[in-house]
Amino acid sequence: MRREALTDTFDTDVLIAGAGPTGLTLACDLARRGVGCRIVERGGRGFPGTRGAGIQPRTREIFEDLGVLDAVHAVGGTYPLIMRWDGETQLGTFDIMERHAPTPDRPYGETWMLPQWRTVEILTTRLEQLGAQVEFSSELTTLTQDTDAVTATVRRPGGGEDLIRARYLVAADGGRSAVRKSLDVGFDGAMLDSPPMLIGDAMIDGLSRDHWNVWPTAPGGMVSLSPVKGAESFYFLVHFATPGAQPDADRDARPDTLQHLLRRRTKHDLTIREVRWSSVLSPRAAMADRFRLSRVFLAGDAAHTHSPTGGQGLNTSVQDAYNLGWKLGAVLRHGAPPTLLDSYDGERRKVAADVLERTTRILGEDRKDTDTGFSRRGSDTHQLDLGYRDSPLTEERREALADDALHAGDRAPDAPCADREGSPVRLFDVFRGPHFTVLTFGDSPVPQLPEEAEGTVHAYRVRDATADPRTADLIDSAGHAQRAYADTGLFLVRPDGYTALATHDPAEVTAYLSWQYADASTAPGH
Known part of the structure; x- marks a missing residue:
């Protein structure tokens, strides 16, 4: 029997610490599921920095599901x-990105540039549309756990303190996470082989915005000046490669000092009108020993920090939130066994470890590429091929599959179809929302859905153009869906867009869904 969010004796079901992209993605996902949540942020509204500017294709798909992609x-x-320079001499252009035209199964083929502050602004607006809001200038300072809940102390503007009691706490409070430290969770890692960097956003005159401008062999270290899409500023990155040289943001990012530094390094007559934000970056790779400790979850930079190379950090963090959101919703609103939440650590720690290895490798390749200053980013950075084949939540019931075939645990592909009336509809359209989706292909019978699953599972019969429309919910007239999935079979798609189950037996779909509303012994993997 479906149950409502359990807020009778709690201030909220889920308390989120940190309103960056991770916390906001999770808050939006929980809000649309009707899960009570509060999100506190120690800073004010409107952080100005670019940082995490690369929105990968998989994140664009997530943002489409959350209703923010148009924005x-x-x-x-x-x-x-990239325009490579040697002083005032242009050395030619270089494309750092691997770009692909949209395909029926992958509608977004390249990385999208958007400064992180814009992403945060868009997600904050979306959260407000969903009826929730960020509690700014509110810092979580202490927490305790018992068998039922987490009790957190939150310091408010002016110094007052509130106690918030929540069933779960999610720490999305960054690489220096106070929550992680208070729990004494290990955060093992190492500084990476790269010179320290001065980074930030500045209003710069005297340079074209048509290219990302890079001086790979500038005296004292590489200089990168990239025009920021969605803003009027340039994102600057300045290596301090001379042995012993250490940047100081307070000193070196003052407009007059930065202007002198860039003129000397680039030989261009640049004018710095304003520095909007600056910081010193010494790349480090680290990952928490665990992503869950009882009723507290670590997500985003609180769980893993990356070299910024390859544009993976923000995107991996958004996927953390997207993975956790549907699981919290299933437990808190629909009676799923709490053991479902154990899969968050298992699924996301493996992905984070793989991404850390990738970003560290890319940084090493960048260091070797002295001609351009940056190595080429392949399609493996798009995060479309990440999945959960080894997860205990994944059941692949078909046999003799090719390695490159769609397996349970893989991302569920998109495909253009039509409804019974002939109107265009994509598979991503039917996936959109907080529900599971069942797709049946060919002559596979439609599974019997558990009574308790009403409204939380949507089922569609996918047939080709020769089928009687009365026997189909989606017409795959061009065959794209059948090629992406299979000529026959049944696929259960999780709310986060990954295939949970692939089978030919409809009874296995019914059994898989039934565990959500029963005891933990019936769950996949038991």
Whole structure:
């Protein structure tokens, strides 16, 4: 029997610490599921920094599901070509990005550029549309756990303190996470082989915005000046490669000092009108020993920090939130066994470890590529091929599959179809929302859905153009859906867009769904 969010004796079901992209993605996902949540942020509204500017294709798909992709597309843009310079001499352009035209199964083929502050602004607006809001200038300072809940102390503007009691706490409070430290969770890692960097956003005159401008062999270390899509500023990155040299943001990012530094390094007559934000970056790779400790979850930079190379950190963090959101919703609103939440650590720690290895490798390749300053980013950075084949939540019941065939645990592909009336509809359209989706292909019978699953599972019969429309919910007239999935079979798609189950037996779909509303012994993997 479906149950409502359990807020009778609690201030909220889920308390989120940190209102960056991770916390906001999770808050939006929980809000649309009707899960009570509060999100506190120690800073004020409107952090100005670019940082995490690369929105990968998989994240664009997530943002489409959350209803923010149109806003993202309205203010961002594709990455420009890199123009290599030697002083005032142009050395030619270089494309750092691997770009693909949209395909039926992968509608977004390249990285989208959007400064992180814009992403945060868009997600904050979306959260407000969903009826929730960020509690700014509110810092979580202490927490305790018992068998039923987490009790957190939150310091408010002016110094007052509140106690918030929540069933679960999600720490999305960054690489220096106070929550992680208070729990004494290990955060093992190492500084990476790269010189320290001065980074930030500045209003710069005297340089074209048509290209991402890079001086790979500038005296004292590489200089990168990239026009920011969705803003009027340039994102600057300045290596301090001379042995012993250490940047100081307070000193070196003052407009006059930065102007002198860039003129000397680039030989261009640049004018710095304003520095909007600056910081010193010494790349580090680290990952928490665990992503869950009882009723507390670590997500985003609180769980893993990356080299910024390859544009993976923000995107991996958004996927953390997307993975956790549907599981919290299933437990808190629909009676799923709490053991479902154990899969968050198992699924996301493996992905984070793989991404850390990738970003560290890319940083090493960048260091070797002295001609351009940056190595080429392949399609493996798009995060479309990440999945959960080894997860205990994944059941692949078919046999003799090719390695490159769609397996349970893989991302569920998109495909253009039509409804019974002939109107265009994509598979992503039917996936959109907080529900599971069942797709049946060919002559596979439609599974019997558990009574308790009403409204939380949507089922569609996918047939080709020769089928009687009365026997189909989706007409795959061009065959794209059948090629992406299979000529026959049944696929259960999780709310986060990954295939949970692939089978030919409809009874296995019914059994898989039934565990959500029963005891933990019936769950996949038991």
